[in-house]
Amino acid sequence: MIPSDPEMLDALAAEYVLGTLDAREAETVRRALPVDAALRDAVDAWEARLGSLTALAPPVAPPPALWDRIEASVAGRPAAPVVPLRTGRLWKAWATGATAIAAGLAALLVLRPAEPPRMTTVLLSSRDQPAWLVETEGGGLRLASLTPRPLEPGRVQQLWALAPGATAPVSLGIIPAEGRATVAPGVIRPEPGMLIEISVEPPGGSPTGRPTGPVIFIGRLAPAAGT
């Protein structure tokens, strides 16, 4: 458990950075870092405070063959970064804005007739503005733009899904210019925690099968309240 008391949270972050947590405690912190902004800020602050203590470890030349081993391991993995640049700040914005929006969204959704477990998310822009409403519908997804805006000429918006634990996002297709889209059941299986992203791509979509342009909207599917 990550304590909610700020002082205890800070003490935990300090000992995580210091290295004195046992394996189980350290793993708990590591798992919480991507989703707990307060913990992440506390850990970053302690890394910054104590970081220069590493100067006490004298430099040692590594074994000459080590680089070849690293290179071979890196080559054996998917080359493109899983989380594109810019999502760092987007994520933070998303984390702070999503809660408030979820409350409003929940009020909207409970008025609807009950259906199989419904999941929703609101994709936020880098400025924390709600931009797209995403809902599961009959095993697929439905998207609606909340703030229709003109696209850059010669660019399209491509929709992606990243399942929890998956290493690469799956393309769900190009979003039509009119700002509404549906994803047929079977293309993906929506699940709680799934990350939904929209990236800017050249006409016809990403040539690599991964997002190549900036991710401009992002959100995470969660069960809708009231279902």
Add this chain to the structure above:
Amino acid sequence: MGETNPGMDDAGTILAVAAGEAGALRRLYEAQASRLFGIAMAILRDRDAAADALHDAMLKVASRAAQFDPLRGEAGPWLGGIVRHAALDLARARGRELPTDDPNLGDAAIAPDALERIAEAQQSGRLRECLAALEARNREGIVLAFVHGLSHAQIAARLDEPLGTVKAWIRRGLARLKGCLA
């Protein structure tokens, strides 16, 4: 002009790794390998294990480069943190059953001149002052944990103090350090 800022160069190289630039990871490795291997060696005290840690850390650097934000932190500490945690993970996986019976272990890190070496690192003059202001045992506990990856129990054995006392010292030392650096 013409003066290079190695930290800035490394930050640029990390961004190049994030952008998928060929050769960028190798450039970063060549610039930082000795420092990073030294950090892993101080914790693991075993060349094979330290090589494993640096290997694991460089894979993490390759996959996490996009999360590095030069506005939020410098390259050196970011890389150092990844290597330290990779080495700590290995140390924990081995139950920290590492050679700690070396009578000289950690002496260099807690020797009086050690603080001078911290001061050589950029922007760390304040950390040096704040460490110097701590009681010696608080300081030694923090340094042995951070630099050598010793557990509470190992620090307690080394300083010949009860485990609970050492835990309390370290916690208090960290709190004072935070106050001093604020």
